[in-house]
Amino acid sequence: MDTLTLLLEGFATALQPIYLLYALLGVMLGTAVGVLPGIGPAMTVALLLPITYALEPTAAFIVFAGIYYGGMYGGSTTSILLNTPGESASIVTALEGNKMARAGRGAAALATAAIGSFVAGTIATVLLTLLAPTIARLAVGLGPADYFALMVIAFLTVGALLGDSLWRGMVSLSLGLFIGLIGVDTLTGQSRFTFGVPQLGDGIDVVIVAVGLFALGEALYVGSRLRNGEIPLIPITRGWRTWMRRSDWARSWRPWLRGTAIGFPIGTIPAGGADVATFLSYASERSLAKPEYKQQFGRGAIEGVAGPEAANNAAAAGVLVPLLTLGIPTSATAAIIISAFQSYGLQPGPRLFDTQPALVWALIASLYIGNILLLVLNLPLVGMWVKLLQIPRPYLYAGILAFAGLGAYAANFTVFDIGVILVLGVLGFFMRRQGFPIAPLVVGAILGPMAEEQLRKAMQIGQGDPAYLVHSPFAIVAYGLMILIVVLALWLKRRRARYEAQLPPVDTVAIAALDEEIESHQPHPQQDRGRLSTQITPIQRRSADPPEGPGTGSDG
């Protein structure tokens, strides 16, 4: 087994103490930012891109992989425990998990999410290990026209599917493609859209685009509408060993496996990423549930947390398959990771497995290690992360701005970039206000120049005949699949929107009573296990005259 030896070599690299430390750093950062409201994995990777200027590639990608996986784990903690109106209805995991927490079963929801993420993440990483070298071997034979087809698929699926409406996604995508065009054209040496500004000649750095839109835009947007008053947090009290009762395990393991089976393929094909996967998993769990559990859906069914969480993590690993083997990003985070590769002069794609086997396999091995670290970090230590939710928001967002400034300045060490990033940040601010998705813009800006290069190569080979673009069977199949994916996914999105619109508000007392009744019918009833106090501890923010002394508030 060639793959196995390579993987073992990867482990030999990734298990060196220094790389283990980098992996730990990555998953800690990833979990922290996943937990912190308002910071997603895309923003974190963008903010940490400056470390690529200083670290060697293997270390940097181990950190990024940790952030990428960690962000997925941490996000569920926030949506389960943070009880803010509005947000929780938009994501299916939060839908059930938050209801469970409000009914006093938050610990069980957290546990099934963390263990499900671990199971799904590990299985999906195994699949990635098995699939990636094969796909890379096949992909070596692809020509420029085939690559162009793949990139068009990535553009259209990301643009059409990540957001409220197809056309808003297209606006965002075209803005990104436009930003990617700025600079001197590599083929003809002509300046395009530089307006005589010499600093624009090299184009706008991808770091600048990503940090401006994600970090600065988000901080400005949240800052303009910062929630006042208390943040109602649902507390977790008891030890983590007693979180899942017997029936919870029995009800969780099938959804974990089904979620993995749904999530991984959807992550692999560019079909709108994790969103579609979580909803599909949720819908299938609901229809497969036994009648007595079915009435719990919408009121805190554990299957509704276990399945979508697993699907979410499996999709995250699936996204890495096209990223590593073809160099095609299918999410904003993946696009930013591609730009990190580029800043090392590496081109992700089929040849990466031949030219940089040590790096690739160390990266894959670190995914296994990261998953184990994350399970430990998220189960016994979840209380530590919950404390992060209590960081005063003014300091949190001011800190994000400081790191955005660092990212902007460190890209080229000119203050000109501070101005550019501010323009992009204001653009991102208004796009968020108007409901334009941000991810297509970033994907367009990063993938656009690569797509143009492939297109022009293809046209040169085809001697200017556009028919060359659909010349190979691969390209024809790819375009056909693209239409299928978009139509199918748009239909799914409509269904999800309709489903979420018809959810009635449910009383938490009724949820708890229903749970108690179901549990009493179990062969080994354990009503008490996994229960929590349901009282809500308010956290004071912006209250007049905080009574506590100094010492709070100085944080990073």
Next chain:
Amino acid sequence: MTTAPTGAPEQGAPAASRSARIEALAFVGLLVVLSIAMLVVTSSIREPAGSTNGLGARVVPYAVCGLMLVSSLVVLVQQLRGRFGSADEGEDVDLEHGTAWLPTGIVVLSFLSLIITIPMLGWPLGVTILFAGAALALGAKRWWAAVLAGLAIGVVTQVVFGELLGLSLPITGALTSWIGL
């Protein structure tokens, strides 16, 4: 802040207020103008003579600006028919109250100040001003805590990124070079 009506949370898209509608139309209108202007600019990109087959430097810009024009026109028409986008939701985002424009403006200015403060005062002090300005604008209570936290972040990033990782962040600027670190 006045107490919000926290009764039954109303589902469905709330009717966009007049100012929000105007803002939405203006934003998309600007995009339409931008795409037309960029189509004009594209036509002035020089195509070197003698490029045989293959695509010149103009083709892709035309396609991209065309896509931008078409899609923003469609969104504009959708909005004129009353289909507005819904603002992003988030854990810390309060959509029920209006936008705090003044603090947002101060945050933007604090960020912009880096253009002057990095060359003049150096990185740590520049970050201190940015952090303190932004934190106070966003509602931090104690000004000295904000300044101290900002200074701490400035010094820590200087040490970690400037000294340990070797990025050339200026410790001092033109006005503070007498400190002599």
